[in-house]
Amino acid sequence: MAMHIPRSGLQQMLKDGAKNYQGLDEAVYRNISACKQLAETTRSAFGPNGMNKMVINHIEKLFVTNDAATIIKELEVQHPAAKMLVLASQQMEQEIGDGTNLVLILAGALLENAEELLRMGLSPTEVIEGYEQACKKALELLPELSCSTVKDLKDRNEVWKAIRTSVMSKQYGNEDFFSQLVADACISVMNKTKTFNVDNVRVAKILGAGMLQSSVIQGMVFKRNVEGNIVKADDAKIAVYSCPIDTAHTETKGTVLIKTAKELKNYSKGEENSLEEQIKAIADTGIKVVVAGGKVGDLALHFLEKYNLMAVRLMSKWDLRRLCRSIGAVPLPRMTAPTPDEMGHCDHVQISEIGDTSVIIFKQDKDENAVATVVLRGSTDNLMDDLERAIDDGVNTFKAFTKNNNLVPGAGATEIELAKQLTSYGETIPGLAQYAVKKFAQSFEAIPRALADNAGVKATEVLSQLYAAHQDGQKNIGFDIDAEGAGVKDVVEAGILDSYLAKHWAVKLATNAAVTVLRVDQIIMAKRAGGPKPPQKQGNWDDQD
Structure with missing residues (x-):
């Protein structure tokens, strides 16, 4: 002992x-x-x-x-x-x-x-x-x-030279090109009150081409496809829904007793008609594009096509929120026809292919914008991740200048x-x-x-x-x-x-x-919590020794 x-x-x-x-x-x-x-x-x-x-x-x-x-x-x-x-x-x-x-x-x-x-x-x-x-x-x-100071944050020439150093430490050799991209994106999203939100410069990474093919798009770019067959809308009014676009399901379970074939027919017909009415009401307000935060049902899609509406589904609620900022829309929680205040507007909504990735582009013509997207191209994912970090540093440096514009x-x-x-x-x-x-x-x-x-x-x-x-x-x-x-x-x-x-x-x-x-x-x-570690066996548990 x-x-x-x-x-x-x-x-x-x-x-x-x-x-x-x-x-x-x-x-x-x-x-x-x-x-x-x-x-x-x-x-x-x-x-x-x-x-x-x-x-x-x-x-x-x-x-x-x-x-x-x-x-x-x-x-x-x-x-x-x-x-x-x-x-x-x-x-x-x-x-x-x-x-x-x-x-x-x-x-x-x-x-x-x-x-x-x-x-x-x-x-x-x-x-x-x-x-x-x-x-x-x-x-x-x-x-x-x-x-020196950055005198005018709207002056592209001044801005990119000031951002250049922070981009250079990440992307030596391409700093001029990328700092100009960042400057364009930042200047276009800085609003008149000189406030600047880093989140408004988005980055979309698309594999292929060379990094010098990267560009800035005024508006948003999403890497996905549209739901229906309508792929383009210009000068479009847009309705944004944070809910699925589908037949209305009630919260509680309703039991319907159906006795005859006719009743069954009428019941499903009623559901169809109410859905068509909802979508017709949306189309009547002049909307051309419908953006949904949930799934778009098959039947709903049929009626959307019938009334010539382009349907886009966004998976992320953050993206939905950013899109609303970019087009000036209000996200609606249920399928109702939007009032003029709730509609967004976008000059061009279209589907496009960059490399072999299909993207949906919401593009605005005017220079002042709520959101700009830097479309990065590159030969490998690692490379594009690194480019994104360089862009991120550039954008943040721009933000620092909005607080204090001195340079050392x-x-x-x-x-x-x-x-x-x-x-x-x-x-x-x-x-x-x-x-x-x-x-x-x-x-x-x-x-x-x-x-x-x-x-x-x-x-x-x-x-x-x-x-x-x-x-x-x-x-x-x-x-x-x-x-x-x-x-x-x-x-x-x-x-x-x-x-x-x-x-x-x-x-x-x-x-x-x-x-x-x-x-x-x-x-x-203190001693670390947890008991002894289980023995690490090599090979499979039923291998013979």
Whole structure:
């Protein structure tokens, strides 16, 4: 019999099998190293030359992308400290919709530098204090670095150049084409009050052709076929129903006693007649297209054809709602004839084939529109998924401009300028906090360093060139690659601009995440629930051994 040893300290309070790590070595350094690993993973995917990651998630769906948000979402990070960084980058995705990788790299660098300070003998509290001071200062300095603004959000030329950088980091080489597509789509759905809803730019992915065959359609595109034989309607009034279009079934079970053949005939005739009356009433209001949220019955379809109505069925209630927004209709919950206010209007409703996919297109002629669809073409599904992420980033960046239209120099120029100014700010601070402020400044170097590493250029050389230029007061010098090769140049002239809001939130969220991780000095993990795992047998259960 095993001797029972009474546990001491924290262990005696907790359940058997609970783990407890505390102190710098066990908790803080462990957490920092987990976060560094996470940042390193996404770091090689940063910028236009970033490498793709291939992630296969738990249901074996394959992702090939360099979009940090997607990579992280599919990785399902387990480590509690690394999860903090994941949360910060997800927050960034919700706030700006782009720049997730920036948050991770920055937070990773902040923690790496914090580790050096802690090993030098500073206490975590002192590091945190310095970091928070530096973050506050960095956010004060940022607005001064703004190099231009997007003056008119309706001006296509200005808009696509501003979106270009965020699209470029996902689709290097095709950024001009795609940022113009995004600009067209965004400008057409932005209404007069300058409000912009990301949901109004839809993406339809259709296999085939090349990605340069992608286009923007004013209105909606659905990948499905119409119900009947009528495939086209122009200048059409549209009725939208959120219910099935079929013979009316009562809620309760009704029992009808039928005695003679004549009664049976009349009964079914009555049902038919009432359905025909309903559909005739709809047709009499001048409606040409009927959209249903449920199934369209055979008999109903017969009468729809008889009165020359085009029938479209949409599976998703979200799509139904978007279509209503796009054509200005009100979805009706039961089959009644719509009043003029409830009808929608669309200039062209037609069925078309793109590649060998049949689509229904609701297209409006006017420029101002409620919904625009970007039709993406591509040779594989993976490729189109990645294009969709690039479009998504572009659209979100446009949304950021509706809140704040300032632009800062991209390609690491802003980061180096902040690093330079924060270092000199660090000199002016008495006490131990100055070490932390300087390390905070140094963390910004991680951005141009990652860009240079991914481009295969010696990062140290690039950094010294950048610092030299910024020391001379050239604020807009960053690291860029173009036809002449990689090098340090004026990025504002090269048109590499980042959204000010994205930088603002990235600094804020990265600092918050890093500080939260540093504040942890003890990890207590209860034993995981669940009994022992069942033994994993190879082969079939009735195979002979």
